[in-house]
Amino acid sequence: MKVEISILALAAALALAPGVAGADGVESFKDWTVVCDNLRNCQVAGFAADDTELPAVLRLSRAAAASAPAKVEIDLLGEISLGGKAPALAVDGRVVMTAKVVSSRDSADFTVVLDDAQVGPLLGAARNGTLLSIQDGGKELGRVSLAGMVAALRYADDQQKRAGTVTAMVAKGAVPAAGVPAPPPAPVLHAAPAVAQTGLPAKPPAAIKALFSKAECDLGPGRDDKPEAFRLSADKVLWQVPCWGAAYNFGSLFVIADKADRLSLALEGVGDGVLVNAEYDPKTRLLSAYNKGRGIGDCGDSSQWVWTGEAFALSEATVMPVCRGYGGDWPTTFHAEVR
Template sequence: MKKWNHTPAVFSKRSVQLLMAGLALVVSPGVHAIPSEQSVSFSHKDWDLICDNTLTCRAAGYSTSDSIPAATVLLTRKAGPATPVTNQVMLADYDGDTASKPPGVPLLLIDNHSLGTLLSADEDAWKMNRAQFTAFMQALRRDSDIRFKDNVNEYIFSGAGSSAVLLKMDDVQGRIGTTGALVKKGHNSESGVKLPVPEPIIIKAPVRDKKSRDMTAQETARIKPVLMKLIAGGHDSCDEERLKETWQIARLDEKQSLVSASCWMGAYNSGDVYFVINNDMSSIPVIVTDSATSYDDGMVDFAMKGRGLGDCWSYKYWTWDGKRFVPSAIGDSGRCMLIRAGGAWNLPTLKTKVITH
């Protein structure tokens, strides 16, 4: 998955209604829950915390909402004793660097004092060296003026909310009172902090059809009425006009297929409803989701804009394991701050390891 350009996966009211309707009707002996640690999300003022199911925590800080152009800093720490905190810095370039002159390498400024240029992290981001990062963390605690500056702009960064968010990060990973805590340090060693949780493993099953095709008239006549009854049980989850569009189907194996139909459309997002059916329609179909974007080679995905500008997204993936479509990735790209088209970061709440046969 790319460094994602997609906001926490937001489940629409339609999704909840339709899913509950499906669960009420379907009891599948092959269905099993993915064992995983509960993800944690927490926000205070200009900082957010997202800890995924492996106990890796990501704290994202931003400029204030009225500060243009904006900057964002991402602090990432894995669970376990003595794990380092990595940092990334991203400065607003929503239009793709349309400035009249190259921005150059940015400087870190604390209380109007330059701490030198940042290091390159990748094609989009920068990072602070060890001395800069130490000064940055001290500046957060002192509520100092923090800025980044390049040849084009100054980017005023906000530390408001950082103490609460970083304290929560320590709490989630069991570091409060230890020598490695970011906020409330103590004399305790980190030997007793929480360990990383392994990513759940999903064995991806092969599928007969890697792409969906339009259903034939005969398939539509046989399958659609059954699925329409299931949709009706979801309290008008899908728009009637959208359901009149051509439905699609893809064979998963010799006994089961994936059927999809256009379900809803908003101002700048849309969602399709997906079902797993027995080809002979001998059992009640199972609803995968009513908010998906596409199907490809055994994977259903959903990408949703947080707003029309497209500077923040959420995403979710489901992977076929031979019995059902299992949630395999959930996350978002951080706040809508006009930093990048597609969003600034990849902030997962669910991570899995998908293994292909």
């Protein structure tokens, strides 16, 4: 049976996907990871060391505009009980500041949110440190390793073309904010008109079997999903054919057939035409895929393509390339405006 995609190959697979302009903005540095998109928006994540019993995740996001501030949230994971006071943030045991806002995400996990004015001082104090701890009355609630933080922030500065300017987080210089170039505009894609889902064929063309074999499709025991057809236009039908199944990821072969039953892969160059946890919505003309790196869904990648009438064009892509307990939405690597 076809095995699930290894999380170690996610960044490489993303780089091979056609049209992912932001794939070179994905990088990891020890316990920190950076993901930047094609519009130069960046998200940086710092994680607990692997052996900690008090895991936390620091999520820093910054838009590409020169004046955009860095936003920081820290997720406290596991069974956390707060004593009613705002938690303190300490670097190597020395308290740097008290967090002003604490929001409960559910009964167990909490998110500490910093004010914009607190971000710079925290990063400055952490720059030469080894461990950031979140404390409540002296009791540790969570830990974030600072190994790789400076390299990650420097990489984000470089991706956003802030290096050498006063706006940089690490690679500061004397160049004023005006020296940061404006971010590029988002690509514009035009979705094809919606078409009625009528007159659909009952079964896929026989020639699909050859593509099925090429993609090494194997549903394995216990799965009997049926092929599904969607009309793209008067003369084109999109077929979704179950290909393989695993614990939490399921692969489907996506093929376009014309009136003469001539076939083409819906996405040339992407996994032999096989997408993971994918579906097509004829109302929006969007084909989406979602690949979990592991069952809890803290890592993986997702992509979305829009049918333009000629082809499926990439409109959105996200990735979290490391499985370290990341709890937010996966960072974006590519974004286009769909009209």
